[in-house]
Amino acid sequence: MSPTLADEIRNRLGDLSPAERKVARVLLAGYPAAVFETVATIAERASVSAPTVLRCASRLGYKGFPDLQAALRSELDARTASPITLYEASGSSERRSRPKRSEEASDARLGDRLALLQQAVSQTFEEVAPQEFSDAVRLLSDPRRRVHVAGGRFTHLLAQYLGLHLTQFRDQVDFMPDRDVERTSFLTQLTRRDVTVLFDYRRYEADKTVIAELARERGGKVIVFTDPWLSPAAAHADVVLITQVTSDSPYDSLTPALALIESLVAAVLDQVGTEGHERMKRAESVARRTGLL
Structure with a gap:
């Protein structure tokens, strides 16, 4: 996954002149909308000349300011892509209309798909900031905190996967209610003791942002x-834990996210220690006694 335009601007701040950095900061402060302002408006906000704005775009590696804006349009198109647009862009419909492949060709294709997933998982783990991961482990292993999890159309499966594992070895883990009245009551009771874990992948769901704000x-x-x-x-x-979604289908892959969740669960259990082990034994005893195992 290539970096976003905002990432590129941040990474190149050190290469810019003081006046160009003013332009870059204006773009970042109002990102992404600020990038679509006129050169004159951006120059005024940064207290620099219009030619400085143009030089900034050039220093960032673009032919001109319209080229920089075009790059952001492409990024935003990708950000809001749906399975339908991904299907059409990938040429999947053309592949389906072709004659079926031989068994040997199909085997090769399976190998390509495996390589793609392996790359996505590897890139996810390489790019996750160690401090972010450590902070997540610390928050989720703190027995004084309550943990709430919520996902979206497909990612509710990831939320359930994480939550069900956490419930095995720590107390006070809840799933965000689906029904309106129950969810409203639930959100009203959030306090500083709570850790809210949200899964939100393109196309993003507005309620996840509101939940994060409320928390x-x-x-x-x-x-x-x-x-x-x-x-x-x-x-x-x-x-913020970022996972790759690259796949060879119109649907984003959640395999990297699942792999990161499993690593997070293992790290949290290590942090919880013997108390987590005792909690697991108590839960299994109750399950056996009630005929659930």
């Missing part, structure tokens, strides 16, 4: 799992 307003902590384009909820998060 922060009440002094709680927020962990957001998202894709490289970043859910709007990430702006309100204490921890």
